[in-house]
Amino acid sequence: MKPIIEFQNVSKKYYMGENVLIAANCVNFKIYEGEFISIVGQSGSGKSTCMNIIGCLDVPTEGTYLLDGRDVGAMEDDELAEIRNEKLGFIFQQYNLLPKLTILENVEVPLVYAGVPKAERRRRAKEALARVGLGDKTGHLPTQLSGGQQQRVSIARALAGTPTVILADEPTGALDSKTGREVLKMLQELHREGNTVVLITHDNGIAATADRVIRLDDGKVVYDGPATNPDAFVQANPMLNKEVAE
Numbered sequence: 376m377k378p379i380i381e382f383q384n385v386s387k388k389y390y391m392g393e394n395v396l397i398a399a400n401c402v403n404f405k406i407y408e409g410e411f412i413s414i415v416g417q418s419g420s421g422k423s424t425c426m427n428i429i430g431c432l433d434v435p436t437e438g439t440y441l442l443d444g445r446d447v448g449a450m451e452d453d454e455l456a457e458i459r460n461e462k463l464g465f466i467f468q469q470y471n472l473l474p475k476l477t478i479l480e481n482v483e484v485p486l487v488y489a490g491v492p493k494a495e496r497r498r499r500a501k502e503a504l505a506r507v508g509l510g511d512k513t514g515h516l517p518t519q520l521s522g523g524q525q526q527r528v529s530i531a532r533a534l535a536g537t538p539t540v541i542l543a544d545e546p547t548g549a550l551d552s553k554t555g556r557e558v559l560k561m562l563q564e565l566h567r568e569g570n571t572v573v574l575i576t577h578d579n580g581i582a583a584t585a586d587r588v589i590r591l592d593d594g595k596v597v598y599d600g601p602a603t604n605p606d607a608f609v610q611a612n613p614m615l616n617k618e619v620a621e
Contacts, residue, residue: 378405385438400594413585421594464533468548503531523554
């Protein structure tokens with residue numbers, strides 16, 4: 376089976392005068408269709424760098440990143456924008472909803488940029504909102520919804536584009552613990568429906584809700600395996616809460 380996402384000796388370096396900051400150092404991994412993966416690490420570990428590369432928001436300095444078999448590093452800016460629209464659905468910590476638009480119109484926004492005809496984007500937006508349990512609130516403004524509901528809108532916005540990969544960057548960071556668990560449950564449900572989900576987080580407990588964990592430290596992969604393997608996960612996660620590991 377061909378991987379959807381493949382990092383081949385990916386490195387990212389930032390040059391500041393004579394100094395070089397290595398944000399990712401010879402990172403290798405493969406992610407296959409239908410997997411639920413978490414990429415975890417503390418600040419400075421390289422997870423945000425990898426997230427930006429996966430999301431076609433940045434390109435490697437060295438090595439190769441293949442998205443559905445296409446070499447992202449060889450693409451021009453317009454090609455990067457096109458493949459982002461085609462292949463990726465983004466869910467961010469901040470919901471990034473436009474306050475003067477209804478939630479239906481917010482979900483339609485990326486479809487407008489993708490050139491989807493009005494009737495088709497309206498149909499897809501309604502279906503996506505119904506899928507996340509907000510089909511009866513299409514005319515509401517974001518300010519009329521709770522934080523958890525607003526994050527559901529951002530999930531619907533990602534789903535409306537029928538992406539190959541759902542990329543969730545700290546999706547529970549702005550939510551209370553109860554609402555955060557609800558959002559994680561929704562991501563798990565999307566995975567069970569066959570979606571490929573990549574979850575970026577600094578939180579070990581949240582990372583452990585995925586089926587597979589890739590842990591980064593100092594720009595390198597220090598663990599890549601099942602979250603259900605507590606011994607190996609804890610060895611690579613010395614700060615991991617024992618309760619989560621058990």
